[in-house]
Amino acid sequence: MSDKFIHAVPNFSEGKREEVIEAVVDQLRDVEGVKLVGYFPDADFNRTVIELIGRPEPLKKALLDMTAKSIELIDMEEQSGDHPRIGAQDTIPIFPLKDITTEECREIAEEIGQAVYDQCEVPVYFSGENARTPEREKLSFIRKGQYEGLKEVAHTPERAPDIGPGALHPSAGAVIVSAGERPLVAYNVILGTDDLEIAKSIAKIVRGPSGGFTTVRAVGLKFSERNQVAVSMNMFDYDLTPLYRTFELIKNEAARYGVSVVASELVGVVPQEALVNSLEKYLQLEDFDRSQILENNLIGL
Amino acid sequence: MSDKFIHAVPNFSEGKREEVIEAVVDQLRDVEGVKLVGYFPDADFNRTVIELIGRPEPLKKALLDMTAKSIELIDMEEQSGDHPRIGAQDTIPIFPLKDITTEECREIAEEIGQAVYDQCEVPVYFSGENARTPEREKLSFIRKGQYEGLKEVAHTPERAPDIGPGALHPSAGAVIVSAGERPLVAYNVILGTDDLEIAKSIAKIVRGPSGGFTTVRAVGLKFSERNQVAVSMNMFDYDLTPLYRTFELIKNEAARYGVSVVASELVGVVPQEALVNSLEKYLQLEDFDRSQILENNLIGL
Incomplete structure (x- = not known):
């Protein structure tokens, strides 16, 4: 079996409603080849950070299942919190962990981004190693104006999603997918x-x-x-x-x-x-x- | 599957004849649940140190296969080198590596010692955590006089093997088995x-x-x-x-x-x-x- 392992640190935009948090995190539990290392809801941020590791294929599937669940349960028209965000499944950053290169992770992040759009119909912005322009390497540029501001300008070339139409999803916003060399x-x-x-x-x-x-x-x-x-x-x-x-x-x-x-x-x-x-x-x-x-x-x- | 792992550092009394070294080390290769981390023959010592890790049951079996091969190929009546030794498969020390206690390792060392005698008919001395007397905790006491001296006194209660008759094996000497808390x-x-x-x-x-x-x-x-x-x-x-x-x-x-x-x-x-x-x-x-x-x-x- 391949010994390639990836580290993912997805963030979704719910840090208060326990039943929503658990339903999203449940998508990452008991998945063969994937280990949920921890998850950290923050009520003030209204956001949950997840630490996840696993083999590329099962990890990819788990991340997509999680994204589908975040999108189903979180409505950005009602969500608010102290942390900047543009979507229900706000970010999916991945990093090489063992016997895998940053370039391989970049390719996997591309696949994840495409699958998010294909399966969930939520537009995708690429950041980090996957950024299409130097400005988009940083989250702060993509997130300027947050969900509320971005939906007004998502039709402009400067701010349009990398995958999807020039508009955010009406309840789930967008997802930022990225590969990076090292986690924070x-x-x-x-x-x-x-x-x-x-x-x-x-x-x-x-x-x-x-x-x-x-x-x-x-x-x-x-x-x-x-x-x-x-x-x-x-x-x-x-x-x-x-x-x-x-x-x-x-x-x-x-x-x-x-x-x-x-x-x-x-x-x-x-x-x-x-x-x-x-x-x-x-x-x-x-x-x-x-x-x-x-x-x-x-x-x- | 159990996630218990053991570290073993067996030493056998051949450091020159490549075909013998390889034949012994071969017993530890491609064993499911066991990884040969490295082996280090020393020609002056006429001895090879092995670094091995694995799950308890397959590791035990691999150590026994190695012991059988050392005993088959090394004749202590002819062996000489700079390092003190009493047998062909001179030592089998094991240590806890992950999710296993020193006490569990002590029990496994007992099983290894008994199996060495049962399967190979070579007497066994227990050292470290398995020592029957405080003096035998240290290798230096057990090895006093080395193979040549020990075979003359192995019938005395002070120096007799812990398993086996009061005599060394005529060509393979004896094996020292031990568990310890931490490796060197x-x-x-x-x-x-x-x-x-x-x-x-x-x-x-x-x-x-x-x-x-x-x-x-x-x-x-x-x-x-x-x-x-x-x-x-x-x-x-x-x-x-x-x-x-x-x-x-x-x-x-x-x-x-x-x-x-x-x-x-x-x-x-x-x-x-x-x-x-x-x-x-x-x-x-x-x-x-x-x-x-x-x-x-x-x-x-």
Whole structure:
């Protein structure tokens, strides 16, 4: 059997109604060759993030079943929440996980996009590696105006769907499908202070737009349960900018305030490589072949 | 299907005759549920180390097939080499790898030992978790006098096999079977000097018997290909003494000589946990569940 595995992080636009969330997520349960790693509804966002892994063919089918169910149960004319979105099944991003290339994932994302339109009659925008124009590589461009704004301009060439007519689906909006090289890693570094200003200052140093790491977005947050603050990061490329580099930068910057780093935490799932490449730097490890990790030989056994 | 997996590191007493090595290793190839990760013949030692993983039942059978072949092809009356040994299939150590306890491995080692005697009529000594007496926990006690010496005293209660008569097999000697909590990790830290005395001094500081870490054995070695020296370690418990701790100690001690650490290297295989527990310390990671590592969800999929 092929040992190719894909990681998918689909997002659908319901984070409150438990029966809807469960009905959508149910499409991903007990599917041979697919594993639902976790799902994370957010009531304020009114959105659920799913972590899914699996072999390409069954994963594709599971993603289509999920999309059909989101579309059936979520009406964008009534949906509202704090997170930007353009459709019921808002995004379907996929990433290579094992023995598969980003290019193969790009092709699979094309197939998923076409199948979404063919089977559900919901128009599709391609993003990431599948973007038809440089602007569409980023979700923010595609989502400009959100569902409500996009439906007014979806007939214009600049904003029209990549598959489907120049119009959104009347209740389900559209779906954004993409392949990417690496998934986002959510990483928090917690400071030994309750001074939010310090966390905000350091976050500004760390994040790309204000002069920090191009691949990192960061905010300062209060961690009320521990009366401490944190630099909370979205790391978009753990290869270009490994975890250790942000951790050490934050430690150095915090020291300028006489503050120490008390802990860090990984939120949700993380590819093994995001851990190994940091340890490699700390231990100055040379010639470390990932197949030397015993467990990596278990996959497919 | 059960997702229990075992790691085995059998050693047999042939490291020169290629046709014998291949015939023994062949018993471990293309076995459903078992993966031969690697094998490492050493001509000076006249011994081959094997790294093997698999599900308990097929792994047990593969180990028995290997033992039968070693016994058939290796005559201890003629075998000689630099490494201490008491038999053709000298050792069969097993370790828990995934979703299995050390106690379960201990029971499986018992079954392996009994089957070796029943099927091959070669006596068995139990070591590690299976040792019948505290002295027999260590290989060095069982191996005292090696094959040649042991066969003279195998009739005495102190040295008799745990399974079998008070005598070694006339050509195959005996087999040492054991379960352990964690496998040995071989780890080298390379220094930016060619002064072997510095590596030797630091090795002495690091290793247990001379006041260092109880679970670590270390020697100073010349790395002639790079004109540098290394502290070469066998780490017997990466949980009690993680990699980072020996690395940092060596770095500190080397600095006293004005020498820096230029690299480190892991020799052979290593359990994922031996990497993750070091990174956890460096990043002060809190509440990191190993199932957050995406790839860990692939096993058995």
